[in-house]
Amino acid sequence: MFSIDRSSPIALANQIETQLRALVASRALPGGARLMSIRQLASQLAVSPNTVVLAYDRLVAAGIIETHGTAGFFIRSGSEAGRTLPDEMALEAGAEQEPVWLAQQANDQRAGVLLASSGALPPSWLQDAVPAAAVQRALAHSAAGMASRCPPQGLPELREHIAMLLRGTGISADAGSILTTFGGTHAIDLICRSFLQAGDTVLVEDPGYFLMFGRLQQEGIRMVTIRRRPDGLDLDQLEAACREHRPRLLFVQTALHNPTGWSSSAANLHQLLTLARQYGFLIAEDDVHGHFLAGHATRLASLSGLDGVIYYSSFCKALSPALRMGYIAAAPGLLKALLRAKIYSVMTTPALNEYVLLEVLKAGNWRKHLDRLQRKIMAARNASARQLSEAGVLFEHVGEAGIFLWGTMPEGLDVDLLVQDAYRNKILLMRGAAFSANATPDRHIRFNVAFSQHTRLSSYLRERLQAVAGARSSLGRVMLQK
Secondary structure: OOOOOOOOOOOHHHHHHHHHHHHHHOOOOOOOOEOOOHHHHHHHHOOOHHHHHHHHHHHHHOOOEEEOHHHOEEEOOOOOOOOOOOHHHHHHHHHOOOHHHHHHHHHHOOOOOEOOOOOOOOHHHHOOOOOHHHHHHHHHHOOOHHHOOOOOOOOHHHHHHHHHHHHHOOOOOOHHHEEEEOOHHHHHHHHHHHHOOOOOEEEEEEOOOHHHHHHHHHOOOEEEEEEEEOOEEOHHHHHHHHHHHOOOEEEEEOOOOOOOOOOOOHHHHHHHHHHHHHHOOEEEEEOOOHHHOOOOOOOHHHHHOOOOEEEEEEOOOOOOOOOOOEEEEOOHHHHHHHHHHHHHHOOOOOHHHHHHHHHHHHOOOHHHHHHHHHHHHHHHHHHHHHHHHHHOOEOOOOOOOOOEEEEEOOOOOOHHHHHHHHHHOOEOOEEHHHHOOOOOOOOEEEEEHHHHOOHHHHHHHHHHHHHHHHHHHHHHHHHHHO
């Protein structure tokens, strides 16, 4: 098919990706054409299968190729590497960086758009996480097949398995303290419905989870932002906000914070709990990304024993977005209010989803899947950080794990114009201001490491950032001459 140059400084996976892109662009590989299997191509090029897997994963994420399960990899119909957006998509960019628009772009999965700032993993990374046999077993073991009903709190056996997972992380929980949800966003909705009303003050991180801000605004909630640092919340700012505003609740992400990827220190969390007890506010602890952190990390829910802390997480990111399953852990008095809110809003989560998740957890493959995923993410983090740094992106604090890198753009670059131009070139980037409740101007961009390791992104950024650097240099020469 093609050859590779082993004397080249360009990584072998990058060479494979680049040459396949060229074959697609020249239509030497037309839409629908089947590619060699991973082992076949690895054998022909005398490289490891993992090298081909990396190249194929990048092309899948870029929308150039697609996988049809055991049938193999195929060129996606209509795929054109590097093609610019059609006019109708460019028109949609008028709402660019608005939270709902951003969420829609990430989930619409438009062909050829590189989701460089997405909050999710490529489908190919999760494709085998829930085997078809688990779905078949779930139907076989459900009480009435597709006519099965699910208790509003969740299947008792599933809740016990979730409680076992939590106890393994140091969080004291039993089946009675668990409530199943459609994911992390649903958990936020239930917390808002249960404990907040118009006029209440809520503390939120800055930067923080962008979709939550709009949800709070819908309720007429007053948001007070607290600066997020690499080791956790700015505690001096938090205490000052408590004295002035007497907040009802704090939303906080303690492990692998979105969008920065930072994790709070144990010392920071201990002081945070002390302030919560002193000023009497609830804490909603978001641990949606905690699955991506290997080893043990300190959580507020473990330090507090769920006293005054509502903990929530999700299986959507790490296991399956198709199942849309998450959960809340809380003390009985708090859980009762959350259960009422769930019944009033959606009645219950689907029995089929819960039975499938139960089968996956019972099979014992969850930990093995996470181990593989964590290794894959770490390799992508290293590749993305290196390539983006070489392109001119700055990283003050890289973080230890997870799918996000929080990169700073050079001074003199208009980040708003950059994300608009990137979208016209079929690259979705999210500016830092999108993660601020106050839309504060920010030079950061959130990068998803699974997608940001693609040479298409680093090449694009290198060209744009070098142009800015060149313009600054020219201006400096003019000023020196004066």
